[in-house]
Amino acid sequence: MAQMKPTRDDALSLLQEFNENEALIRHALAVEAVMRYSARKRGADEEQWGLIGLIHDLDYERFPESHCHKSAEILREHGWPEEYIRAVLSHGWGICTDVEPQSDLEKTLYAVDELTGLVAATALVRPSRSVLDMTRKSVKKKWKDKAFAAGVNRDVVEKGAAMLGTDLDTLIDDAIMGMREVADQIGLKGEVA
Numbered sequence: 001m002a003q004m005k006p007t008r009d010d011a012l013s014l015l016q017e018f019n020e021n022e023a024l025i026r027h028a029l030a031v032e033a034v035m036r037y038s039a040r041k042r043g044a045d046e047e048q049w050g051l052i053g054l055i056h057d058l059d060y061e062r063f064p065e066s067h068c069h070k071s072a073e074i075l076r077e078h079g080w081p082e083e084y085i086r087a088v089l090s091h092g093w094g095i096c097t098d099v100e101p102q103s104d105l106e107k108t109l110y111a112v113d114e115l116t117g118l119v120a121a122t123a124l125v126r127p128s129r130s131v132l133d134m135t136r137k138s139v140k141k142k143w144k145d146k147a148f149a150a151g152v153n154r155d156v157v158e159k160g161a162a163m164l165g166t167d168l169d170t171l172i173d174d175a176i177m178g179m180r181e182v183a184d185q186i187g188l189k190g191e192v193a
Contacts, residue, residue, distance in 0.1 A: 004078075004079040004080065004081075005081075006051055006078075006080055006081075006084065007051075008047070008050070008051060008054070010051075010078070011051045011054045011055045012054065014055060014058060014074070014075075014078065015028055015054060015055060015058060018058055018059065018061065018062055018074070019057075019058070019060070019061045019062075020061065021061050024057060024060060024061055026120075026185070026186040026187055027057065027116065027117065027120075027186075028053070028054050028055070028056070028057055029054070029182055029185050029186050030116040030119075030120060030178075030179050030182065030186045031053040031054070031056060031057075031109070031112060031113055031116050032050045032051075032053035032054035032182075033050075033053075033178040033179055033181050033182040033186075034053065034112045034115075034116055034174060034175050034178030034179060035049040035050050035052065035053030035105075035108060035109060035112065035178070036049060036050040036053070036178065036181075037174060037177055037178030037181065038108045038112070038174055038178065039105075041174065042104060044104065044105065048084070048105070049105055049108070051084065052084055052087045052088060052105065052109060053109060053112075055071070055075070055084075055088060056071075056087075056088050056091050056109060056113065057071075057113075058070075058071040058074060058075070058088070059071040059074065067092060067096050068088060068089050068091070068092035068096050068097045068099075069089075069096070069097070071085075071088050071089075072085045072088065072089055075088065086099060086106070087103070087105055087106050087109060090102070090106040090109070090110060091106070091109045091110050091113050093110060094156075094159075095153075095156070101160070101163060104164065107160055107163040107164045108160070108164065110156065110159075110160040110163070111156070111157055111159075111160020111161055111163070111164060111171055112160070112171070112174070112175055112178075113156075114152050114153050114154070114156045114157050114160075115152075115157045115160075115171060115172065115175045116175055116179065117149060117151070117152045118139060118142065118143065118149050118152045118154075118157075119131065119134070119139055119172070119175045119176060119179055120179070120186070120188060121142070121148065121149040121152070122134065122138055122139050122142045122148075122149075123179075123188045123190065124188070125142075126138065126190070128190045128191050128192050129188070129190035129191060130183065130188055130189055130190025130191065130192045131176060131179045131180055131183050131186075131188040131189075131190075132180055132183055132188075132189065132190065132192045133190075133192045134176055135176075136169055136172045136173055136176065139172045139175075139176070140168075140169075140172065143168075143172075157171065
């Protein structure tokens with residue numbers, strides 16, 4: 001199949017075709033928002049970064065045992081560009097793929113995928129249950145508590161930040177700012193006074 005220039009509707013439609021779990025869809029929307037925010041900050045292609053963020057866990061619900069690899073297969077069947085497919089594969093580097101993140105896009109996806117989970121979990125234990133009034137300090141406090149959101153691989157986030165040549169504080173700020181833009185869609189608008 002010839003490669004196409006995918007649209008957000010294409011990405012969302014595929015995501016919803018392969019995922020029914022609301023938490024997974026909210027995670028995809030959160031990663032998309034942070035990728036878009038990061039792209040704008042870097043003067044990169046916001047649409048491309050966002051689409052890759054939205055589609056990165058396409059196969060996770062139905063094919064967890066072949067995570068990333070099944071996504072690559074599905075995206076190829078739908079004519080997605082190899083550059084997008086490589087980026088999706090790279091977010092599983094060292095976990096389920098050997099595709100090392102190379103571009104800023106890939107390194108950002110690798111770093112923020114796990115981080116959005118920690119930011120979301122932190123927001124949900126706040127009195128406001130919101131990302132809108134959350135600060136980096138709140139996230140860093142939870143970061144140190146390894147029992148909190150124990151499924152979040154903090155080593156991956158740190159490795160991603162190092163690959164990007166940035167610090168954890170900047171990465172956390174970017175994640176919060178990106179997620180604020182979609183707080184309502186990801187269930188983190190909460191009760192901010």
